[in-house]
Amino acid sequence: DAGVIQSPRHEVTEMGQEVTLRCKPISGHNSLFWYRQTMMRGLELLIYFNNNVPIDDSGMPEDRFSAKMPNASFSTLKIQPSEPRDSAVYFCASRPGLAGETQYFGPGTRLLVL
Amino acid sequence: GENVEQHPSTLSVQEGDSAVIKCTYSDSASNYFPWYKQELGKRPQLIIDIRSNVGEKKDQRIAVTLNKTAKHFSLHITETQPEDSAVYFCAARPSGNTPLVFGKGTRLSVIA
Numbered sequence: 001d002a003g004v005i006q007s008p009r010h011e012v013t014e015m016g017q018e019v020t021l022r023c024k025p026i027s028g029h030n031s032l033f034w035y036r037q038t039m040m041r042g043l044e045l046l047i048y049f050n051n052n053v054p055i056d057d058s059g060m061p062e063d064r065f066s067a068k069m070p071n072a073s074f075s076t077l078k079i080q081p082s083e084p085r086d087s088a089v090y091f092c093a094s095r096p097g098l099a100g101e102t103q104y105f106g107p108g109t110r111l112l113v114l
Numbered sequence: 115g116e117n118v119e120q121h122p123s124t125l126s127v128q129e130g131d132s133a134v135i136k137c138t139y140s141d142s143a144s145n146y147f148p149w150y151k152q153e154l155g156k157r158p159q160l161i162i163d164i165r166s167n168v169g170e171k172k173d174q175r176i177a178v179t180l181n182k183t184a185k186h187f188s189l190h191i192t193e194t195q196p197e198d199s200a201v202y203f204c205a206a207r208p209s210g211n212t213p214l215v216f217g218k219g220t221r222l223s224v225i226a
Contacts, residue, residue: 033213042218043158043203050211091157101146101165101207103214105157 002026004106006092012112018080021109023092024073033103034067034077035091043091049075050097082113116141116208120217127194128225135220137204138186146207147180147187148214153200161202162189194224 005024013019025032034046047057049069057067064083069075079086089110095103117140127133139147148163164171164178164187171178175194180187191198201221205214 043216045213048213055211056213097211101163102148102160105150105159107157 004092004094004104006090006106006109008109009107010110010112012114013082014114015083016081017113018078019082019086019111019113021077021079021090021092021111023075023077023106025075025092025094026104027073028096029094029104030072030097031095032069032075033093033095034075035093035105036088037091037108038088046077079111082111084113087111087113116144116206116212116215118204118206118215118217120204120220122220123218124221124223126223126225129194129196131194133189133191133194133198133222133224135189135202135204135222136186137188137206137217138184139206139215140185141206141208142182142185143209144206145209147178148205148207149176149178149189150203150205150216151200152203152219158203191222194222196224196226198222199224 007022031050033048036044046059047067052069067077089108091108092106093103120137145166150158151161152158162176162178164180175192177190201219203219204217207214
């Protein structure tokens with residue numbers, strides 16, 4: 001099993017540019033989570049999906065952030081336009097279902113907005 | 115909603131000593147409590163978990179205890195080694211179809 005896959009692993013962009021982060025959950029996992037991690041705020045849950053449907057996006061910081069899950073094997077997190085304060089590590093995680101337990105994290109995308 | 119408090123935020127121990135990290139939770143209906151270890155620049159990885167019908171679980175040098183009455187759970191690492199240095203996160207899962215709620219993390223440093 002390849003585990004949760006994220007791309008890109010590193011992204012450097014300039015303020016105002018659009019950023020798209022990608023995630024492939026573990027096959028068979030029905031729940032997918034997007035987190036943001038910074039030194040100041042720790043690990044924050046941004047949004048999560050169950051069976052490709054967004055369940056709770058209350059953690060999304062602003063309208064500049066959006067997330068989609070068009071199918072069971074792919075999700076994107078988009079920031080448009082990006083700002084320097086968006087610089088963080090973004091993790092995707094999946095688990096077998098919302099009622100499932102063990103949650104697995106991807107390697108993360110380290111985003112730097114200049 | 116569920117709230118998880120984790121203490122201490124930083125912990126330094128001498129190699130070979132034990133380390134204890136404590137968490138409290140607020141929702142008495144929470145029934146699953148995992149612990150994650152995050153090494154520098156890496157992803158959080160599950161190291162041990164416990165369910166609400168169990169009071170203690172051990173895996174080699176790590177153990178977790180759960181006190182449902184007091185709503186707290188703890189991670190115990192014995193015979194610490196330098197490779198145990200990392201940030202450790204506790205989490206709780208409220209009942210039903212909800213995400214894990216994480217603590218703020220504990221940065222453990224094991225001094226050789």
